[in-house]
Amino acid sequence: MVNDKCAAIMARRDRDESIRQIAAGVGVSVATVHKLLADESGRTATEAAQPHPTSRPAESSSKL
Structure with missing residues (x-):
């Protein structure tokens, strides 16, 4: 991409x-920005797309 952009x-x-x-x-x-x-x-773009490391995964609704 041109430096001006x-x-x-x-x-x-x-x-x-x-x-x-x-x-x-x-x-x-938008992807370029x-x-x-x-x-x-x-x-990296891949790292930026990852969830924040302190976020917790959704809890499962099934019970053991």
Whole structure:
């Protein structure tokens, strides 16, 4: 991606714009914005999609 678009995405995020607003304003997909933000924060897109490690799995409704 062109450095100008990367800089625009980061600047818009710093102004608390939503991912969708950023994507529409810069002319890229929502997925592209997610990927760039994940890369910039030092996480991979796969890691960013994972649940928070302190979240608990849903309890089963079946009883033993």
